Amino acid sequence: MEKVNLLEKFSLFTEHWQPKIVGELNDAYVKIAKIQGEFVWHTHANEDEMFYVVRGQLTLKVEDRELELLPGEFFVVPKGVKHMPVAKEEVWIMMLEPKTTVNTGDVQNERTVADSPWI
Amino acid sequence: MEKVNLLEKFSLFTEHWQPKIVGELNDAYVKIAKIQGEFVWHTHANEDEMFYVVRGQLTLKVEDRELELLPGEFFVVPKGVKHMPVAKEEVWIMMLEPKTTVNTGDVQNERTVADSPWI
Numbered sequence: 395m396e397k398v399n400l401l402e403k404f405s406l407f408t409e410h411w412q413p414k415i416v417g418e419l420n421d422a423y424v425k426i427a428k429i430q431g432e433f434v435w436h437t438h439a440n441e442d443e444m445f446y447v448v449r450g451q452l453t454l455k456v457e458d459r460e461l462e463l464l465p466g467e468f469f470v471v472p473k474g475v476k477h478m479p480v481a482k483e484e485v486w487i488m489m490l491e492p493k494t495t496v497n498t499g500d501v502q503n504e505r506t507v508a509d510s511p512w513i
Numbered sequence: 514m515e516k517v518n519l520l521e522k523f524s525l526f527t528e529h530w531q532p533k534i535v536g537e538l539n540d541a542y543v544k545i546a547k548i549q550g551e552f553v554w555h556t557h558a559n560e561d562e563m564f565y566v567v568r569g570q571l572t573l574k575v576e577d578r579e580l581e582l583l584p585g586e587f588f589v590v591p592k593g594v595k596h597m598p599v600a601k602e603e604v605w606i607m608m609l610e611p612k613t614t615v616n617t618g619d620v621q622n623e624r625t626v627a628d629s630p631w632i
Contacts, residue, residue: 397580397588419561419589420541420611442538448585461516469516470538490609492539
């Protein structure tokens with residue numbers, strides 16, 4: 395039962411595309427990640443996923459649209475909707491998603507992280 | 514399917530203790546509220562509740578503890594745990610909680626808001 399300071403948590407790691415769990419509530423995890431470059435197009439069949447930007451500018455490709463998210467902005471990708479995060483420069487994001495969510499959804503590749511660690 | 518800018522949403526209202534819905538994912542709502550003063554001690558029997566501070570300093574009384582949350586900090590109040598938010602000066606918070614959550618939990622009083630509006 396401790397409070398979580400996001401910037402403090404972000405200061406503990408430098409690697410990209412490796413989500414860390416910083417909280418849990420009900421059936422969901424609060425995760426943070428540093429990302430840079432392109433991810434992979436994927437879909438979560440049963441899980442809505444929230445992306446909240448803490449630092450930097452996130453391009454979120456969502457089906458045929460492209461959203462630009464700045465710090466203090468979020469977007470919820472509905473279940474079943476194909477999406478791909480892209481970060482031209484490094485971006486720090488907070489995500490909220492069911493505990494069952496795998497980062498690459500229906501795709502399995504070298505970016506897949508099935509079990510994120512707590513930080 | 515639009516992105517949400519938190520500060521923009523906060524600019525749309527001034528009243529205290531009246532949560533507004535700004536997003537939904539899975540079985541949860543993302544809500545924001547401006548608060549000032551003391552709330553009421555209450556408990557959510559079945560719902561964990563996340564408090565994230567956007568502006569100001571939130572005192573979160575949690576059972577026999579008192580947490581001070583600053584912008585960029587959050588705390589998850591586990592289900593069944595008595596708590597009371599207190600804001601000496603105005604505080605802007607984002608909350609994440611199941612759709613079934615009533616703001617005053619097991620308590621029914623003039624602060625109770627059963628159905629928060631979307632904003």
